[in-house]
Structures are given as structure tokens and as C-alpha cells.
Amino acid sequence: MKKTLTQSIAIVVALFAAASTFTGCQSIETPPPNELLVDDAIKTTDDLQRLLNASYNEVANTFGGFASMMSEMQSDNLSMPNNNDLRELYSHNVLFFNTTSGSFYSILYRAIFRANFVQDNMDKVADLSIADRNRLLGEIKFIRGLCHFTAVRMFAQPYGFSAKNEHPGIAIVTKSSTKPNPRLSVRDAYDAILSDLKDAEGLLPAENGNYADKMSATALLAHVYFQMGKYTDAATYASTVIDSKKYSLSDTVNLFTPAASGEYIFKIVSTGVNDKRSGGYSDIYSPGNPTCQLSKQLWESFKVDLAIDKRLKLLTVVNAGAQNEFIKSEMFNAPYFNVPVLHLTQMHLIRAEALAKSGGDLAIATSDINAIIARAYTDNSKLVASGSTALQIIDATRSQRRIELLFQGDRTNEIKRLGAIESQNIYVRGHRWDCEGFVLQFPITEKTSIFEINPTGGCN
């Protein structure tokens, strides 16, 4: 077996080449099973629509009762819950391991992420029409505005807490990325929210089925300006909605029934018992011994109008007189229902107070609040007399708001507005509106070198 060196080397090289081809056939592309690759999945306008629908799905998970519970629990509307996580909210000392608060936060931002994901992948659809593009962009910005607005109200001290609103706000996320986001000031957060919502108002069509339309954005803008104490703007946007005549006040006092659907400006859709997006409300208010029960103190103050206030018929005293007496709501008992997130009653309440606060037309303000009062009572004793002062209108509106929007997650926001904008010395369970624990805590994983979470230790 004699071979020259050259021959040998030639053999080795040839074999090596052969082996390389051999091993080279082996693919190192092994995509995950049961999932679609992004480029394969996004081809048509329908695909974008479905992706956006996944964002609405998270909006539904947030506003089908969850957001309401998180707000009500911190306010003076409920009694102490029998649940460790919620008790931390109730006692204004939410630890950063609180999984309820953490999952609330994550669902809000998942909705935002999914909306941003649509925005960032629109270009993959070659034949996307301008009308569809504008509508989708409008919906994306509306969802972003709605979720950021909810987050900034719950996780940061309110607008008006500091003179220039430079106190820590939230992360504003406008791109789909895994890069951590910085914590912006409350002012910057509100600027971003307003900008998104104004864009949305311009981009959205007048009609958009069950999804967000132009008026959804307008109504939400009224809420944002109202929270900021910018009452002229709040009144203007609320007027646009009311004056559009697109919506009508319902006759029924329970807005969580189909009879009230004429009021709905933006709603969460339930299509049946197997697709009930109202479960968030039903699960916390409707069981025999529900998680969320009305504060007894509040019940005592309501009780004086028991004979004439139709809304109080939606409250039941269970085990009356016994030590384990509690008061529960009957508003959310339907097996499934659509959930109004933005509705006309809110617009009337906003406009009444905003006009009165900003020196606007008091006659309109009076008619706004009287429309609500007239519906709520069996007699006319509570109507605001024409020619009432701005202060009288404001007082009436605030007390109606308390009971009209009961369980809808409004009260904590109202307390913050009264404290921060209206300079009231308002306390809940001995904790002032601006104490450190009177905001939700971020989940600990939010903490990065560019994001400082809220102070720990609660109020005291």
C-alpha cells in the first residue's frame, strides 16, 4: 500500500469535501411546531384585522370588570375583601409581588403590545387600502390611549399632584419590542395619550361595528381632559358626543343590560354564555358571598333615599342585622352582557361639572344633570332648580356621579381629581389621596435602570 504524500493528501481533501457535503445537507433551520412564522402569517388585511382583534381581546380582559375592581378596591366604595392581594389594595400597601396588581398591569400592556405589533407589521400587506390603513391605525391609537390612560391613573400619582406634573408616570410604549421602556413623567404620559387619541379621532371612521370609532376617541378625550382638570376641553369633547345625537340615555338605571345599549359609545362584546366577556364583573359582584361588597358606611348614607332612588333597588342587604351582614350588587347578574366602557351617562356627568367649573353655560349643565336625576328617582325632589349656581350644580353632579358610576371603577379617579385638581383634603381609611401607597405598585420585573418603581411601605 504505497502512496505518495500528494496522493494521500488528495484523498484526504476529497474525503473531507465529501463529508462536508454530507454533513452540510443537515439543515439547521428547525422552526417551532404549531406556530406560524411572522412572515407567513401576515399577508392580508384580514390577517391584520385578526391580529388587532387579539388586542381587543386583552382590552376586553381589562375592562370586563378587572379595571373596575382595581379602582373600587382602593376607594371608599367597598368593604374589606377576604383576599390577601386585594386586601393590600384596600389597605393602600400593594407589594410588588402582588400578582393581581401585576397581572392587571401586564394585560393592559399586552393590549398595547398587540396593537403596536399590528402597526409595525402593516407594511407586510402589500394591498392594504388607505381607508383600512387609517382605520387600523386609528384603532391602534385608540387602544393605546385607553390603556395608557388607565395605567397612568392607577399606577402613578394623579395629574395635578405636582406643579409641573413632572412626577413619575408610566412607560409609554409605541413600538413592539422587548426593549425595556423608561418611566416617563405624568406630563409626558398625558401628552402622549392626548396625541394618540387626537390622531385616532382623525383617523377613525364614524361607524366601525363593535370596534372603536371616531366618537369612541372623542368620548375618551373628554375623560382625559376632565381628569386633568381642563374643563373647557372636557366640556367641548363631551358636547361633541352628546350633540352628535348618535346615542340616547337609557330609561333603565342599570346600564349593564341590553336595554341600555343605546348609550354605549365603546363597549366590550359578549356573544353568548360561552363567550361572556362580562365575567369579570359577574365573578366579583354576583356570587352569593362576592369579593366586592358595598361599604356599610356608604350604604348608610345612601339609605336615606331608599324610597325614591331606583338605583338602590340594585343593591341587596344579605343577612340583614346579623354579624355577617353585607351588601351586594345585583347589577351584573345577567348570564352574559355587553360591557359599556364609554357611555352617554359619563358624558352628561362630565359636561355638567365641566361647564359649571369653567364658567360655561349653566343651563346646559343643569339639563345634563337633571337628565340623570330624572331617570334615577321616582319623584322630582332631587332635580336641580333652573338658575342654580355653578357650585350647586357641581355639588349635585358629584353626588350623582358617586352613585351613578358605582362599581364602574370611577371612584378612585374621582378622589384623585378632587384632591389634585380641586385641592380637597380627601381621605380614604385615614389615608390622604396623595399618600405613597394610594397607587398600585408595579410588578418588580418592571424595575430597571431606567424605570424606578413606586415607593414601598404604603401610606402612614
Add this chain to the structure above:
Amino acid sequence: MYSIIQKQKKPALILIAFWASISAFAQTGSTPKVTAEDTSISSVGDVVIVGYGRQSRRNLVGSISTVSGKDITDMPAPSFEAALQGKAAGVQVIVGSGMAGSASLIRIRGASSISAAGDPLYVVDGIPISQDYFMNRANGSNYGAGFNNNPLASINPDDIENIEILKDAAATSIYGSRGANGVILITTKRAKKKGLKFDVSARWSSSSPTKKPDFVNADQWLQLYQEAWQNDGKTGTPDLSASGIRMSWAQANDPKNHTNWIDQVIGNGFKQNYNLSANYMGKNFALKGILSMDDNGSFIIGNKYNRVSERVNMDFRPMKGLNIQVSQSLSRGTNTRVDASWAGGLGSAMSTMLPIYPLEQLYDSASKSYITPVGLQTIRNLKNWRTVELRSINNVSVSYEVNKNIHLNYSTSLDYMDYNEHLYEPASLIKLYNSNYKQNGDAKWFPSWTMNRNQFFTAQYEKQLSRNHNISFMGGTESQHSITHSKYVENFDATGPIDQVAIPDTAKISNSKTPYEWAFISYFGRFNYSFKNKLNFQLTSRWDGSSRFGRNNRYGFFPAAAVGYILSEEKFMKQYKWINFMKLRAGMGKSGNANFDNYARWGTITPSGNLPNYNGQPQLAPARLENPNLRWESTVNFDAGVEMAFMKGRISTEITYYSKVTSDVIMNVSIPVSTGFGSFYDNVGGITNKGLEFSLKTVNIRQKNFNWTTNFSVAKNVNKITSIGVYSPDAIGGGTNDTRVVLNQPVGTNFLVRFSHIDKATGAPVYLDINGKETSKWDPANRVAVGNVLPKAFGNLANTITYKSWELNANIYFNYGGSIFESSVKRQLSLMTDWNMDTRVMDRWQNPGDDALYPKMTLNTFNHGATTPWINTDLWLQDGSYVRLRSVNIGYRLPKKWLAKSKFDAAKVMIVGTNLLTWTRYTGIDPEIARDFENATDRNMSGSITYLTTPQEKSVSLAFNFSF
């Protein structure tokens, strides 16, 4: 057990051990004659298996430890890797718990991974084998909970000829992106002796726990409950329902109902091991056949691991220069499972199975329901639960010597692993939980099977250029592909397990099988140059492409260079006659770790079919975001060492310094959820490991009939996390064990609220806030780094004494430093819930003025300043140092003259004891802890943390070996 550590400062301990062996040597004045084979540096002439080849140990430039197969089979162990403990400096082995077949935790030269698996790469006869510790998780079974599967348990220790542990870059970088955590090369036995020879061995063992969990009895428990009741300001008969217990106080006090549950689950384990091997070597054909049976019963009643295995290794030489090696093995491992840890069994006996509960459930006729839990013995007897693994590792290797300079080798391997979990719960068991149950029983089957194939081709060129210059070059290419399929089958109305009773179509649900796949393609080369046989120089490099690497980083390059200089060959060294051998070596190189999630790099979308509709319309949701930059962890490894032998080889020693700087550490980061995601695999962190390894072998006495050698090794490692990107320590959770990644602290840092003392007046715990100020409130914002799971140093002292036909072996393993966190005692000491109480609770606050270790009894966690009963503080953290008599082995070799008349060539009888003695200050059960882990991150971060963990076993065995 009185502790020697208690008397000595701990660093002194190591010095004492060292001194002891030196002085022992010094005292033996005799100078026996030395034969050539006898010198302890005879290993210099040894051949060592290196990646894709062999080298002489003398010329080795990398750091490689060799462990012989005999060292592994001499003692019973849950699995072969456990026997590596103490056998090589710098190789930390935490032996798994006493559960049959449990996995050990092995870390080579510290910890340099966080979310990528930190285990070394195991290569059996050339194939990197499947080593997934979470198979029972991957296939969706919750029943694996409380116990991780052990992919190494099905490997027969008796098949192993030797194990090489590759530690530094010079040795590991030939394995490129997979070598950074070290490589363990396993070579199986081949025929060695001419003709036909047989070996037979048998071993019988009995095992028990190193220490039994120590819990209060029923009367004590009730007293504690009453005390808590009164401390909380309540009067009258205590109400057990406040803790969710449905028994009345009177029922609970009835001695008829009292049970010692620990005794119901712990017994004596019996083990037996039989091994038959045949050796044949002819002119052109050789064969080694091995048949083994191992029945490994643990001290947990009803739990055992049974392995039956076969191996046939053949060598053919059909023509000159051509060698064909065929290696084939098949083993079947059956783990008869019982609940453990937090999933039940002993874990329940240590937690929710109270001593006031009767063996048979108490029935309440008023509520028509059982008011006490199902007895642990009943669950064990009725539940039919097994994992059955089939594993077959096969290799064909063809090598051809083209001429004396050129050598070609082609190798192809298949590692097939088939893992089946079978669970059957008959109606008689289910009815105890659910009285309305109408069917026959519930049978679940979780099969998964992995085909792992690799092939490589190497060409080697060797040439002696002149008398003084030798070169060799090896180049190769390799590909590997692994695919795992898993599915889930359930029979809701079953009369037996699915492998025993056919499933009717109507009762069957079966997910479509889902693949889990990865692949590598690699090119590698090694160049060696040797000058005068004293200066050795080596360059290696590898390019690795992997299915796991992102679009922008498809291939990684891993070079290394190393040099070894045999100084003792130099003339100027000859004057130092007492130095027989001296080698300096140094190397530097890069290697990686690519053992992370197969699909983390891809951007994907969940199809509409897997999501509900919203508004009656379908959804498409992003499942993961693409990470195009995802790549291997990269470790730059520097290693420098001295190897020496003195006094005719009676003392040999090795000192090595190393530094491993790891960057691009893979972290499964809990990213801020404001990104819309919970977690994301990314190359984020940096970790350094720096350490010293020292080993010393002395031949203390060398006489005709009496020999005594001592082997001592110790390694110290300093580990530090140098970067965690922008994230906070909580971005990486070590499972539920409260270890975190903290900048400038080691991997696996215990991150806890500090406990200060017990308030003498109230008995309430006092904590420290982040600034060290005392506070009565427990708040996780006050957590700080208070300890870490990695030892500061560890090592082994082995003594072997032979006298005539007798041999005595003793291994003492020691671990210095490192913390143990007892994660479950928060509910076993002082906070009264529905859990059993540890006897250490006796040292609690009872009356004002008491100076107690543990707080007052209470039923309400608010009294301990917390909002949840699950609070962790450093009150539950202890020093993890220990010294353990790992094994003692007394053997007697039957004298040749006795055997002469028989057909036996050799015969040996042995008595082996493991873990017979342990010295420690730790007050828990056992200081050597590898608990059940949740995932790879947990496995990296949470060694030395207990949660209802089963203790280690100690055992005594009798063994026989015969050759004929």
C-alpha cells in the same frame, strides 16, 4: 452528632486534612524498592481520550482529569455521575436526594450559566448524548412534579471503561459552542484480554436516610396549636377550622387518630446489582459483552429504580490499517414512582399530613364526607405510577490508516431515548377524593422519544519533521440532529394502565405529537507541535452553526491555544534529583454554551385555531418576538498549571489557576411586562469564575505487603456576576427559591429580607429594612443579598491502604461555605397553619422576656408583620459547610493459591459503606441538597435549597467480584 467544625475554624479544617496526609507520609521512614510500574507518575505514559482523538498524558497541554470505571462501580449510587464526587479537583458534585434514580448536580469550575443549562456536555463514545432533566415537564405531565427525571440514570455504570473530565479551553474548545461548562467524555469498555474471559460481580445493599426528618408528635402539635390560639387572644376550645382542618378538637385529641406519617413513608431500601461480562479477543476480531441488572430500592417505601442493560462492543480488523468499531447498548430503566417533595409522600408527611390524622380517613356522617386526607399509604398502594425509559446508544466508527502519517476516521452514532410516564388511578382511589366518581379509573400516558444522531469525519496527519520536531494536524466536520416527539394520552374510564389495558377509541384523547428539534453543523481542527518531546504546543478551533442561533449569528468561532513545557527534561533541572517530573502548562481560548431553548430565536404567531374568538371574529396573536441576535454564551478561559512529581514519584502534585470570563450570558429575562411579554431569552449578562485547584498524591508507605496512598484535592472558586444589563435582580427568578441575580454577587444569591431578632416583649419577629433599620413589617422591598448557594471551597481526602490481600479505601468529602436556605420551614416553625411542625420549634418565644430563636406561635401571619404566610427571611438561612465520610470500602482478594485449584483467575469480596458519617453545624436534615428543580435556571440558581426535600441515603453493601 458532635461536629468537628464546631471546634475548628473552617479554613483550618482543610489545612488539617492536608497536614495529616503530609505528616503521615513523613512518619513512614522505610524506603521500599521501586518498580517501574509502581511510580505514581506512571500515568505520564498514559493515553488520555481528548475530543476526537487521544494524546499521551505526558504531552497534554489541557486540563483533563481521568476517572476509571472501577471508581464508579465500587459503590452504589443513584446514577453513575454521583460517583464522580471527589474524584477530580474542581468538579463539584451534589449527589441527588435519596429518591431512586435521582439526578446529581454537577458543576465544573463554578457556575457560568444562568438560564442555559449549566451542566457539562456528556459525550458517550463520540456522541453528545441527550441530557434533558425536564422531560416530564416538556410532555405536559404535572406528575413529574417533585422529582426531576435523570437522563443519565439509564446509563449502566458497569459499561464505563473510564471518564475524562475536560475542564479548560485547551481541552474543551474543540467542542466549541457546547464546551464552556466542561465536557465529560465517557468511553465504554472494549475487549482487553486475549482469549475468552468472564467477569461476574454481585452486590447487595441496604439503605436508610442519612437523617430522619424530625417532626413533633400529635400531642405536641396540638399543644402548639393551643398556644397559637391563646397567643392570638382567643379563649375557649381552639377551633381547628381556622387552619382549614375539619376535625373537631376532641377528634384531634383522640390518640386513636394519631399517626407518625414519617414512619409510614420511610423504611429500609434494598438494592441488588448483578453484572456479567464476557471478553473475547482473537486476531482480527474482539468482543466485549456486558449484561447487567440493577435493582435500586430507596428507603422511601414503594420507590425503586430498576435497570436492565446489555452492551456489545466489537472490534474488527478486516485488513491492515482498517479498524471498525461497533458499539451497541440497550437499557431499560423502570422507576417505580411515589409522590415526593411538594407533590406528596414524604413531602406531605413533612407538611400537610398532620400527626393528628388517622391512617384511615375519618368519615363525618353529618356532612357525608371525609374530614381527614387520604392516608399516604393508601395513595401509595392504589396509585400505579411508573416511568419507563428505553435507551440505546450506538456507534459505528471506521478508521483507516492511509499510511503511517495519515489517519482517517468516520463515526456515526445514534442515541435513542424513549421516556414513558404511566399513571393509573383506580376508582377505589379517586372515590376517596370524589364520592360521585362513576368510572373505572383514570389512566394517563406521557410518552416522549428522542432520536439524537451525529456523525463526524476526521483526518489526521502526523509527521516527524526531524529528530526534534513533531507535528500533527487533525481536521474534521460534524453534524448532529436531535428530534423529540411527545404526546399525551388519557383514558378516562380505564381498568388499568395504558400499557397494560387497551384503550377503547371512545375514551381516548390524544394530542397530536409535537416535535422539539435542534441541530448543529460544525467544522473543527487541531494542530500540535512538539519540540524535543518537552515543549508541546497546540492550537484548536471550531466553527459551530446551530438551529438555536439567531439569524445574525448563525456561526460561532471558538479558537484556543495552549502550551506545555516539560521543564524536567531540561539539563539545568537535572541537578535537582528529587524532582522527577515537572511540567508547566498554560492555555487560553474560547468556548461556549448553546444549551438553551430550541425555539427562542424565532418570531412567531399563534394560529387562530388555538385562540378563542372575540366579537365573533378570529384572532391571531404574536407568540414570540424574534431575537435575530440570539447566540451562544461565550467564555474566555485562561488556565495555567504546574504538574510535579518528587521523590521517585512518591509525591505528585498539581496546582492550577484558572479564570473564566463569560459574556453574552443567556438569561430567560423576566422583561418588564410593559413590553407586552413576560419573558424573553437574551444574551444579557456577564459572569466570572476564578479559582485554584490543588491536588496531591502521596505514597506514604510502600512495602511488599503494605501500601498506603493518600489522594487529596481541594478547589476554590470565586464566582461573580459582572453584568445583568439594565435589569433588576428580580428579572431572573431562581424558581420559587428566592435566589436572584445580583450584580457583583455570585450566581444563586439568596436575596432575602433580613431577620434581626425576636422582640422579647411580644415574641414578634423584627426585620431589618433596606437601610438596616429595625422594622416590624415584612416587605420584599427590603430584600438584600445575604448568602449564596455556591461553596467557597470543596475537596476530597482519599486514603487507600493495602495489606497483603486486604484493601481499605476511605473517601472523605468536604464542602466549605455556601448557604443552605430551608424554603419550607417558614411554615414548620412558629407560624401555625395546616402544616406539620419541626421539632426545632421548641426554641420559640413563649413568655415575655424569653430570649428565643424563633417567634411566637400564631395562626395569623399579620402577627409576624406580613400579609402572606409565604414570607422568606434569612432566619431560614444557614451555613452549608460539612464534612462527610462519603465511602468506606474494605476488600479482600482471595489469595492466588486458593484460586489455583479453581477455574477462577481472581476473586474479591467487599464491604462498602456510603455516607455513614456527616459532620455539620446545619440543623436541618442533610446539608447536601439537590432538590427538584423547575427549569434550567432553577437548576443553576437553586442548588442547596430545600423544600420538603428527601434526604440523602446511607448504605451498607456486600459485593463479590470474580474473573474466570
